[in-house]
Amino acid sequence: xxxxxxxxxxxxxxALRDYCEKEVGPKAAEIDEEEKFPEEARKxxxxxxxxxxxxxxxxxxxxxxxLTYIAACETIAEYCATTSVVLSAHESLCAWPIYKxxxxxxxxxxxxxxxxxxxxxxxxxxxxxAGTDAAMQKTTATDDGDHWTLNGSKIFITNxxxxxxxxxxxxxxxxxxxxxxxxxxxxxxxxxxxxxxxxKKMGIRxxxxxxxxxxxxxxPKENLLGEYNKGFKVAMTTLDGGRIGIAxxxxxxxxxAIIDTVKYDxxxxxxxKPIWKFQNTQFQLADxxxxxxxxxxxxxxxxxxxxxxxxxxxxxxxxxxxxxxTASDVTRRCLQLIGGFGYTRDYPFERYMxxxxxxxxxxxxxxxxxxxxxxxxxxxxxx
Amino acid sequence: MEILVxxxxxxxxxVDIKLDPATGAPKLDGVTPVTNAFDTYAxxxxxxxxxxxxGTVTVATIGDDAAVSSIKECLAVGADKGFLIKDDSFAxxxxxxxxxxxxxxxxxxxxxxxxxxDIVFCGREATDVANGAVAVKxxxxxxxxxxxxxxxxxxxxxxxDVQQQTDTGYNVIGLATPCVVAVQKPDYDPRYPTxxxxxxxxKAQVPVITAADLGxxxxxxxxxxxxxxxxxxxxxxxxxxxxxxVPTKExxxxxxxxxxxxxxxxxKVL
Numbered sequence: 001x002x003x004x005x006x007x008x009x010x011x012x013x014x015a016l017r018d019y020c021e022k023e024v025g026p027k028a029a030e031i032d033e034e035e036k037f038p039e040e041a042r043k044x045x046x047x048x049x050x051x052x053x054x055x056x057x058x059x060x061x062x063x064x065x066x067l068t069y070i071a072a073c074e075t076i077a078e079y080c081a082t083t084s085v086v087l088s089a090h091e092s093l094c095a096w097p098i099y100k101x102x103x104x105x106x107x108x109x110x111x112x113x114x115x116x117x118x119x120x121x122x123x124x125x126x127x128x129x130a131g132t133d134a135a136m137q138k139t140t141a142t143d144d145g146d147h148w149t150l151n152g153s154k155i156f157i158t159n160x161x162x163x164x165x166x167x168x169x170x171x172x173x174x175x176x177x178x179x180x181x182x183x184x185x186x187x188x189x190x191x192x193x194x195x196x197x198x199x200k201k202m203g204i205r206x207x208x209x210x211x212x213x214x215x216x217x218x219x220p221k222e223n224l225l226g227e228y229n230k231g232f233k234v235a236m237t238t239l240d241g242g243r244i245g246i247a248x249x250x251x252x253x254x255x256x257a258i259i260d261t262v263k264y265d266x267x268x269x270x271x272x273k274p275i276w277k278f279q280n281t282q283f284q285l286a287d288x289x290x291x292x293x294x295x296x297x298x299x300x301x302x303x304x305x306x307x308x309x310x311x312x313x314x315x316x317x318x319x320x321x322x323x324x325x326t327a328s329d330v331t332r333r334c335l336q337l338i339g340g341f342g343y344t345r346d347y348p349f350e351r352y353m354x355x356x357x358x359x360x361x362x363x364x365x366x367x368x369x370x371x372x373x374x375x376x377x378x379x380x381x382x383x
Numbered sequence: 384m385e386i387l388v389x390x391x392x393x394x395x396x397x398v399d400i401k402l403d404p405a406t407g408a409p410k411l412d413g414v415t416p417v418t419n420a421f422d423t424y425a426x427x428x429x430x431x432x433x434x435x436x437x438g439t440v441t442v443a444t445i446g447d448d449a450a451v452s453s454i455k456e457c458l459a460v461g462a463d464k465g466f467l468i469k470d471d472s473f474a475x476x477x478x479x480x481x482x483x484x485x486x487x488x489x490x491x492x493x494x495x496x497x498x499x500x501d502i503v504f505c506g507r508e509a510t511d512v513a514n515g516a517v518a519v520k521x522x523x524x525x526x527x528x529x530x531x532x533x534x535x536x537x538x539x540x541x542x543x544d545v546q547q548q549t550d551t552g553y554n555v556i557g558l559a560t561p562c563v564v565a566v567q568k569p570d571y572d573p574r575y576p577t578x579x580x581x582x583x584x585x586k587a588q589v590p591v592i593t594a595a596d597l598g599x600x601x602x603x604x605x606x607x608x609x610x611x612x613x614x615x616x617x618x619x620x621x622x623x624x625x626x627x628x629v630p631t632k633e634x635x636x637x638x639x640x641x642x643x644x645x646x647x648x649x650x651k652v653l
Contacts, residue, residue, distance in 0.1 A: 007585075008582060008585055011581060011585060012578055012581060012582070015575070015576055015578075015581055018575075019575050023575075044575065047577065048575055048576070048577045048578060049577050049578035049579055050578065053578065057579075062578040062579060062582075064578065
């Protein structure tokens, strides 16, 4: 596999890095400290075309490759993990299922404003009693003739307060379990639909994480996304892509931690020399960079497979599992190398550590990734 | 409204550049060439003017092939057309010679565009040599009005009203068009390129205009046409360490402050 980007793609990624260097990075600490949604960056990224980077131009996107999108997620995460998840949840979890499963009318009505960055998207699957186990969800959608009526609630929804368009999962035939789930498109402002509260999180504190409540929420019949009772497949294939986005976020966070640690350690003098000169520092960072590069290769492999239309559930799971655990490990060790200053909030290292942790949890915990990978092993290797 | 924006490619001024002791020239290995920051402000102001009032924005620079990347950057953030003005004879031109070349270029570009330029936007100075002279000399060569340190340009009857930044605020001055404006940093930043515009700019052709195209006279360009020449470059002297004044039992704080104020008065910093 060749992961070299074309000159054009590299040019776009360089322009994004330049933007992040000037606009995203300098605001990351404030976004974290004040739990402030990165509204300005979201708007600018939309205007520049990054909120729909890999969707075809006829649907409002920039028409670039999926691999370029993933590299863009990674780049943004290097500067601000919050901003990267806003983009990733929007593109991977909301715009993509509409692109993949939507009717032409749905694409024109919802994908075009999403991909052009005019509107923001979100995805609602998790409930208090149903995260990984989607069939346990209590949200229902009943067929009331000329419309669907949704009742129930969703929790931990990224972008919740700021999103305009939501992809929501609900039981349409409870007794059928995973085969009784359907996906729907719900617009902000629909009567009976509300967003409630704000989760106070350990990391990615600027992202809006809230509860969605459906109280006799009536949505048009044509807002069924994909086939009736085939919502589980919509959710799982969407999460396969989402996991690649989160792996990209993890790689970006870890890479930034290493860069900042090397910079700091070259300036911090102890025992008469920069702490970078101690072999313990060098060897630890060498190990960390090797792990980050390995994670990046797994990430790009999964992205390339998705781009090429190849089976990639297990590849996405491996990329997310390894990248997330690498990010947690690397950020923890970087903080240790910085020492006392790293533990203070005057420096970004403790933020990197807090931001990294969520990548082991959302869009499928590391344990779920192991289930997916072992499931693939079991299915592909005969006794 | 036809607008021309003149830009210059310069070494990245965010990097600390040293002189090569052997040659006395700046060491530019590994320093990224960028579009002069003041020129990016000029382009943004021109693009906003065009978007509000209609017209086209043409961008041009005197430079070598590497300068094409700067022109393409401009094409991604508001310019409609770009031209490279390139000729070996233009090397070592000072502001007088450059203004002469650019005055010829203005005429040539007007011929190509089939329309006269109404406003020529320049940055107030280039961040490499910082002469800040080309815009004024160009206006003199073109026999048109010029205003420096411009932070806003608005349409007015028969011309434009410009805001010229001063130490205490700004002057509003009417200028008949055609005119030249040298732009200072306004209260906004240049836009970032959209992906679509960046891809379009990458594919754009940048025509090259040579001395032969311009009909420049050999003794008016390059070193021969320059009124000034660079005798040598020197790094600024290193700042000496300051004086630390610490109160002691013998010289308590009030006495120390009096002495410090006296020293500052003597140094004429107060």
